[in-house]
């Protein structure tokens with residue numbers, strides 16, 4: 001959905017949340033830049049200048065508004081998925097340190113530095129380095145406002161190598177030292193250990209549907225639905241290859257169009273990664289009204305089928321999702337539950353300080369490939385099951401999959417089918433959540449659905465074209481319809 005430059009002031013004036021995160025407004029009279037939803041007094045048109053990214057506003061010397069907080073805005077890149085600049089931006093967003101080399105990323109994306117730089121400037125209005133710096137500064141601003149972490153902890157968690165480089169960059173861009181800035185934000189957080197951050201979305205958000213989806217799939221000891229929130233354990237390798245594990249919790253914020261992410265202190269080193277994963281898993285950056293307009297034909301077929309604010313839930317751990325889904329293909333629900341329990345209890349990492357019901361991380365594929373068939377058989381697997389598990393882990397590690405933000409998602413889905421011996425429809429079904437891929441609709445996977453699929457059978461190809469690139473939302477809304485009936 002292109003938004004023409006000449007309409008930006010009108011869009012800003014409307015304060016409509018559908019424009020949130022899609023552009024930023026620099027206010028010349030104050031030197032501050034805002035989100036389109038800012039509640040501050042509307043500046044005159046001649047005092048405004050518009051930017052396609054926060055980084056571009058910061059490049060021109062604007063400081064982020066303390067009221068609307070540009071660092072919390074939903075992102076705008078879902079629909080440009082597949083572009084090289086977009087993929088690079090996502091890699092930057094997940095980076096947990098500033099030791100990142102642009103050449104390495106260009107290499108990874110199989111293009112030259114110059115090419116990447118050119119594409120990046122075209123899409124974001126800034127160089128990759130400027131983009132990265134703004135990300136670090138905005139995360140630091142976020143942590144200074146919403147946590148009581150020490151200044152050093154803020155510096156390191158937001159990607160600065162030292163307190164000195166953090167202080168310098170922060171002062172240079174925001175005209176205040178970090179500590180002075182914190183005082184200005186009226187930070188009233190009570191506990192020093194609490195790390196809870198907001199992820200603003202474009203309303204509405206059908207939280208109950210998302211939670212019901214996770215509840216149905218929850219893996220014992222690893223995931224938990226409690227107090228209207230989603231809890232889970234996570235384990236990741238840090239940049240220096242040290243393994244970190246802990247818990248996180250996602251819930252609906254009160255009095256704000258946002259979800260909150262709360263993390264275990266032990267996960268602070270991988271905060272940018274967890275923030276980005278949570279954006280993806282909870283489909284924070286979705287544009288509800290745009291998707292609703294595309295999918296509304298479902299409601300003509302059967303009233304109230306597609307609901308505004310429907311989200312496409314994803315997966316935090318690709319290996320875990322693959323194991324679950326592939327086991328489901330071969331074994332009964334009961335047997336899959338038994339096998340997953342054995343895997344988690346024996347090979348997952350036990351959480352040191354556990355929350356009732358959250359005990360282990362799902363094991364890494366590296367752990368599984370180190371096991372012998374006999375070892376698994378002794379724990380209760382039969383040989384065929386043990387072989388399947390080890391082969392999933394081996395293929396997962398050797399095949400260089402690109403589940404997140406794949407540049408050629410359709411090729412990636414075909415690869416999943418081929419490597420794991422699945423039909424294309426089965427691979428698509430898995431990719432819907434595994435890759436958070438928004439454009440998959442497989443009628444055969446909805447056979448037991450209560451929606452009258454026969455009514456659309458003949459028009460399906462036409463409908464899919466109409467729904468493109470959001471047909472996954474049609475699929476999830478039919479799945480939700482069933483879940484709602486069960487509730």
Ligand SMILES: [Zn+2]
Pocket residue numbers: 033034035038039040065066067068069
């Ligand atoms: Zn503002």
